[in-house]
Amino acid sequence: MSRHTESGKAERGERRERAGRGFSRRRSDTRQAPNGTAAHQEPVSRVVSGSPLHTPLFVPQDAFSRSILEKLPQALDQVMPLSRAHRAGLSDAIQELSALLTFERSGLGRSYWSAPRLVSAYLRYFLPWNLVRLSQLLPGLKLPDPSLPREDGSLPSIVDLGSGPLTLPIALWIARPDWRNVPLEVICVDTVPRPMELGRQLLESLASLSGERLLWKIRLVRSPLLRSFRELKSHPLLIMAGNVLNELKDRTGHLEDQMGELATLLQYALDPAGMALFVEPGTRLGGTLTATLREMAIEEGMTPLAPCPHAGPCPISKQGHRRWCHVTLEADGPAWLAGLARQAGLPKSSLSLSFMLLGGADVEPVCHPFPERDKQDIAARILSEAFPVPGMGLARYACSEDGFSILPVAGEIPSGALVACRRPDNFLKDDKSGALVLHWRPRSQKQ
Numbered sequence: 001m002s003r004h005t006e007s008g009k010a011e012r013g014e015r016r017e018r019a020g021r022g023f024s025r026r027r028s029d030t031r032q033a034p035n036g037t038a039a040h041q042e043p044v045s046r047v048v049s050g051s052p053l054h055t056p057l058f059v060p061q062d063a064f065s066r067s068i069l070e071k072l073p074q075a076l077d078q079v080m081p082l083s084r085a086h087r088a089g090l091s092d093a094i095q096e097l098s099a100l101l102t103f104e105r106s107g108l109g110r111s112y113w114s115a116p117r118l119v120s121a122y123l124r125y126f127l128p129w130n131l132v133r134l135s136q137l138l139p140g141l142k143l144p145d146p147s148l149p150r151e152d153g154s155l156p157s158i159v160d161l162g163s164g165p166l167t168l169p170i171a172l173w174i175a176r177p178d179w180r181n182v183p184l185e186v187i188c189v190d191t192v193p194r195p196m197e198l199g200r201q202l203l204e205s206l207a208s209l210s211g212e213r214l215l216w217k218i219r220l221v222r223s224p225l226l227r228s229f230r231e232l233k234s235h236p237l238l239i240m241a242g243n244v245l246n247e248l249k250d251r252t253g254h255l256e257d258q259m260g261e262l263a264t265l266l267q268y269a270l271d272p273a274g275m276a277l278f279v280e281p282g283t284r285l286g287g288t289l290t291a292t293l294r295e296m297a298i299e300e301g302m303t304p305l306a307p308c309p310h311a312g313p314c315p316i317s318k319q320g321h322r323r324w325c326h327v328t329l330e331a332d333g334p335a336w337l338a339g340l341a342r343q344a345g346l347p348k349s350s351l352s353l354s355f356m357l358l359g360g361a362d363v364e365p366v367c368h369p370f371p372e373r374d375k376q377d378i379a380a381r382i383l384s385e386a387f388p389v390p391g392m393g394l395a396r397y398a399c400s401e402d403g404f405s406i407l408p409v410a411g412e413i414p415s416g417a418l419v420a421c422r423r424p425d426n427f428l429k430d431d432k433s434g435a436l437v438l439h440w441r442p443r444s445q446k447q
Contacts, residue, residue, distance in 0.1 A: 052440040055369045057307065057381075057416030058329045059139035061175075068174050068206055069131060069334045075205035076123055079198060086120050093121035094344040101126070113195050123198065125340060127165055130242070132333045133351050134171035134279065141306060141357055144237050144275055146182045155185045155217070156237040159269075161225050162244035163188035166199025166218075168279070169240075173203060173216070183215045187236070189228040196220045226261060235271040242279045245289035255292055263296035272362040275305065282352025287324025290356040291317045303359040309379040309418060310401035311365060316383065325383055325399065327416035328352045369420045370441075378402060380421045380438055386411040389430070397435060406435035413440065 061069070082090070097118050112118040146156045160169050166188055173180050188196050200218050207214035221231050225244060248258040266276050278293060280286030291314050294304050304311055307327065316325045331338075331348035341347050359365075368379040380398035389395040394411030397404070398419065405421075413419060421438040428437040 051442060052410070052413050052417075053369060053371075053420040053442060054413055054417040054440070055140075056414055057140050057327060057418070058136040058414065061135050061332070062139075064177070064210070065135045065174050066334070068210060069128065069135070070336070071206065071209045072128055072131070072334075073124070073336060075202055075209055078205045079201045080120065080123060082120055082124075086117050089117060090120060090124065090340070091344040093117045094125045094340070094346065097121045097126070098344075098346060113192050119195075119198075123165060123202075125337075125344065127167055128337050129331075129333065129341075129348070129351065130167050131171050131174065132331070132337070133329070133353055134168065134242075135175040136329055136332075137279070137353065137355065138172055138175040141277070143176070143179070143277075144271075144273060144363075146179050146184060146237060154234060155183055157185040157187060157234055159187045159189065159228075159232065159236045159239045161189050161228065161239065161241040162247060163190045163196050163199065163220075164242075165195040166203055168242045168277075169216075169218075170199065170203050170206070172240075173214075174206075180212070181215065184217070186216050186218045187221060187232070188218060189221045189223055189225065189231070191222065191224055193220060193222050226265060229265045229269050232269055235269060235274070237271050237274040239266060239270055239274070239276040240279075241277075243281065245278060245280055245293060246285060248289075255289075256296065259289075259292045260296040260299075263293060263300045263302065266297065266358070267300040267302055267361075270360045272360045274360045275363065276302075276358045276360075277355065278358075279353055279355045282326035282328065282354050284324045286354035287316070287326050290354045291325060294356050294358070297356075297358050301361060303363055303365055304356065305359045305363070305365065306357040307355065307381045307383070307399070307416065309368070309381045309399060312401055314399075315403040315405075316399055323383075323397070323404075324354070326352050326354045327383065328385060329415065369418050376423045377441070378421050378423055378438065380405050380407065380419050380440075382407070382410070382413055382415055382417045382419060385415060389432075397433070398438065400436070400438060402436050402438075404433070404435045405438045406430045406433060407438055407440050410440060 086093070097112060100112060112122065150156060158169065160166065163169070169186050169188065188199070190196050197220065200220065203218070204214060221228060223231055225247065248262065270276060278290060280289055294308070294314060298304065298311065307325065314325070316323055328350050331351050370377055378400050380400040382396050382398050384397040386394040386396050389408070392406070392408035395406050395408050396410040396413060398407055399405065400421070402423070407413070407419065407421065420441045422441050424437060424439060429435065430437060
C-alpha cells in the first residue's frame with residue numbers, strides 16, 4: 001500500500017503522536033546566521049580550466065588524520081593488548097569475522113563482542129578501515145557549526161546510535177578539527193556496553209598520544225536504538241549512526257515502518273538547525289536502507305543534504321535491483337593496515353559506502369557548485385566508476401533532479417563528486433540504461 005494513501009497518512013500521524021510524547025516544542029538552540037539559517041562551512045569547488053567544474057565528496061586525509069591512524073596500533077595495545085596466541089592467530093580471526101559479517105549477518109547480532117579473538121580482529125582490522133573511509137568522507141560534508149553559542153548556554157551534543165566502539169565519534173574527532181576543538185557532550189547508545197567502553201578508552205588513548213586535550217564529555221547509554229530517544233534531555237546538533245540501519249531491517253515488521261518510525265523520532269529529537277548522518281556499507285542493501293530512510297524523512301519534513309543534489313523522489317530507487325546509491329574511494333590506509341589486509345588474504349584496492357545526510361527543519365539545502373547559474377544548469381552527483389560507452393568515452397552514472405543520468409567523457413571526475421552540468425539542447429537518453437545524458441560544464445566555457 002502506498003504511503004500516500006489515507007491509511008499511510010494515518011500511520012504517520014500515529015507515529016508522530018507516539019514520538020512527540022516526552023518531547024517539548026522546540027526552537028533552534030543554535031544562534032542563527034544573518035540569513036536566518038544555521039551557519040555552515042562553505043564548500044570549495046575544485047576548478048581547473050578546461051576540466052569539469054565540481055566539488056569532490058572525499059577529502060584526502062590531513063597530516064593529523066594520517067598521524068592518528070599510524071598511532072592506532074599503539075593506542076590499541078594500551079586499550080586491549082594482544083596475547084601472543086591472539087597475535088599469532090590475528091589473520092585467521094580476521095578471516096573468520098569477515099565471513100560472519102558478510103554471510104551470516106542476519107543471525108549474528110553482537111555476539112562476537114564476547115569472543116576476545118574476534119574483538120581483537122574487529123578493533124585491529126574492521127575499525128581501522130572504517131576510520132579510513134570516514135576520515136575522508138566527514139571533512140567534505142557541510143555539517144552544522146558546533147562553535148555557535150546556544151541560547152540556553154548548554155553544550156552542543158552529539159548522539160551516536162548503535163555506537164559499538166565509537167567508530168563515528170572517533171572518526172569525527174580525527175577528521176574535523178572544528179568539532180574536535182569544541183567542548184561537546186557525546187551520547188553513545190548501544191545495547192552492548194563492552195564495545196562502547198573500549199571505544200571510549202581508545203579515544204582517550206588517541207588524544208593522549210596526539211598531545212590533544214579531549215574536550216568532549218562522553219556518556220555511554222545502554223538502550224535499544226529506537227527507545228534511546230527517550231533518554232535525550234536536550235535536542236542534539238548532530239545524530240549519527242554507522243552500520244545500524246541493517247539492524248532495524250532485521251526486526252519484525254516492514255522496512256518502511258521501521259524507517260518511518262526512525263524518521264519521526266529524528267524529526268522530533270533533532271535541533272531544527274541540526275543534522276543526522278547515517279553511513280552504511282556500499283552494498284545493494286546499504287543503498288536500499290539509506291534510500292528508504294530518505295523517503296520517510298522527507299515525509300517528516302526533513303531535507304536530504306547529501307549525497308542527493310535535490311529533494312525530489314530518488315531516481316536510483318526506480319532502477320530496481322540493478323543499481324543502488326553508493327560511492328567509492330581509494331583504499332588509502334596506513335602501511336601497517338594494508339600489510340595486515342594482505343596477511344589476512346583480504347587486500348583492498350577500493351572502499352565503498354552508502355550514506356545519507358539529513359537536515360532539520362531550519363536547514364536549507366546545500367548550495368550547488370556553480371559560480372553562476374541559469375535554467376539549463378543542473379547539479380549531478382557521480383555514483384559509479386568510469387566505464388566505456390561507444391560515442392561517450394569513459395562515462396559515469398549520476399543522480400540529478402531530472403532523474404537517473406549519465407555523463408559522457410567523465411573519467412577524470414571522482415566518484416561522489418557534485419558536478420556542474422548542462423542540460424543538452426535536445427533531450428537524449430542512453431539506449432542501454434535509459435539514463436538522461438548530461439554534459440559536464442568546464443570552468444572556461446559551456447559544452
